[in-house]
Amino acid sequence: MNEALRLDYLQAMGVDTYVPRFVLDGAAPSPVFELDIAVEDEFADVETAEVASFDADTEYQQMAEAQERNTPAPTGAPQRAGSRIASALQELGFERAAPAPAQASSAPGAATDVAVSPEFNVELVATGIGLLMIVETTTAPPSPAEKRLMANIAVAVSRHHKLAKAPEFATSRFQWPALKTPGLTMGGDAAKEALQANIMAQAERQQAHCVILFGSALQPYIDVATLQSAGIQLLYAAEPSAMLADGSLKAPLWQNLRKVVFSL
Numbered sequence: 001m002n003e004a005l006r007l008d009y010l011q012a013m014g015v016d017t018y019v020p021r022f023v024l025d026g027a028a029p030s031p032v033f034e035l036d037i038a039v040e041d042e043f044a045d046v047e048t049a050e051v052a053s054f055d056a057d058t059e060y061q062q063m064a065e066a067q068e069r070n071t072p073a074p075t076g077a078p079q080r081a082g083s084r085i086a087s088a089l090q091e092l093g094f095e096r097a098a099p100a101p102a103q104a105s106s107a108p109g110a111a112t113d114v115a116v117s118p119e120f121n122v123e124l125v126a127t128g129i130g131l132l133m134i135v136e137t138t139t140a141p142p143s144p145a146e147k148r149l150m151a152n153i154a155v156a157v158s159r160h161h162k163l164a165k166a167p168e169f170a171t172s173r174f175q176w177p178a179l180k181t182p183g184l185t186m187g188g189d190a191a192k193e194a195l196q197a198n199i200m201a202q203a204e205r206q207q208a209h210c211v212i213l214f215g216s217a218l219q220p221y222i223d224v225a226t227l228q229s230a231g232i233q234l235l236y237a238a239e240p241s242a243m244l245a246d247g248s249l250k251a252p253l254w255q256n257l258r259k260v261v262f263s264l
Helices: 003-012 048-052 056-070 081-091 144-160 188-206 224-229 240-245 247-259
Strands: 120-126 131-136 170-176 210-214 233-237
Touching: 120 188, 131 144, 131 188, 144 240, 144 247, 170 188, 188 224, 224 233, 233 247, 240 247
Parallel strands: 131 210, 210 233
Antiparallel strands: 120 131, 120 170
């Protein structure tokens, strides 16, 4: 098709930018086009031995036992030890009943509308085990402790679900606005479409069917329904820095990760 006519059609349909996620039938080969999205091993400085020794189930069992010891005994009839442990686990987010499918819900205090002229940086951490982690890095990149936390999460998933493959980390970066080119739409809706397309492309490339979104700042820019239609589950989690400061914030995420079906 004539390029000018193609652009006229897109303009008439109200499409400012179109990036296909799949090869279109009959389309000519496209030139390689990169938007400064570097893929690097950002986890090279994480201590391998420390990550390898991490055991999420043991950590949460210790949290439950500590909470049981700190909880005063109720008045009246003495409560059985087993019931106290069950109560502690329930308060941490664990249920004794058969687990229900993990569901994504709005993160507390999250914004619901996109900004008029947003500017943000994002890191997408691929793990090689069907799990993709997304963290906002506008103000600062993840610290070594935060990267170690994310590595521990991937290791815990691999061990709990008995995956044959160990996590292998690779980081890609997304920045908005991607290009400061006059005439290109750089508003909130365009940012949402661009980030969503990037996440979908990364998930497809990494064969990831579970995405963890840390923090609430990026929530308005991710369409849960679109991810679910592609068979991708979105799980919300507190920011890594918040989880490092308050270990109890890990429990809801670990509860949901135990429900996700991972298979490699």
